[in-house]
Amino acid sequence: MANIIEEKSFAFAIRIVNLYKHLNEAKKEFVLSKQLLRSGTSIGANVAEAEQAQSTPDFVSKMSIALKEASETKYWIRLLASTSYLTEAETVSILNDCVEIEKILVSIIKSSK
Numbered sequence: 001m002a003n004i005i006e007e008k009s010f011a012f013a014i015r016i017v018n019l020y021k022h023l024n025e026a027k028k029e030f031v032l033s034k035q036l037l038r039s040g041t042s043i044g045a046n047v048a049e050a051e052q053a054q055s056t057p058d059f060v061s062k063m064s065i066a067l068k069e070a071s072e073t074k075y076w077i078r079l080l081a082s083t084s085y086l087t088e089a090e091t092v093s094i095l096n097d098c099v100e101i102e103k104i105l106v107s108i109i110k111s112s113k
Contacts (some may be wrong), residue, residue, distance in 0.1 A: 005104050006051070009044035009066070012097050016040030016073070019094065029085050036076040042069040043101060060112050067105040074098050 016037060023033035043066045050062035077098060081091035 003051070005047050005101070005108060006044070008097075008101055008104065009047045012101055013041040013044045015094060015097065019090075023080070023085060027085050029080075032076060032080055032083075032085070036073065036080065039069045039072040039076060040098075042066075043073065056112060060109055063105055063109050063112070067102060067109065070098055070102045070105060074102070 019040075020033050020037040023029040023036075046062050046066035046069060050059050050066065053059035053062055074095065077086070077091060077095050080086045081088070081095075086094075
């Protein structure tokens, strides 16, 4: 069976890497984009780590870290949008993906407790 959160967080990480490259190359933005890269790719890394959790509390902890990283990523996206590094279309698209991942993570955490 496919793991939806693994698939979505991995696909999101790919989008984040591509956005990071775009911000560096086209916009010459190197500081905020690095923060976005770190937090945006960390979501999937923590989800992957959770799959190898040693216990339910360990699983919930890793998923909770992934949720925190998603919240941080949302902050960087909003900041990049508010400082005109992202267009409204770019912002809406990637922000919707981030919010969807947050909702899935919240659901997983609640059902695992």
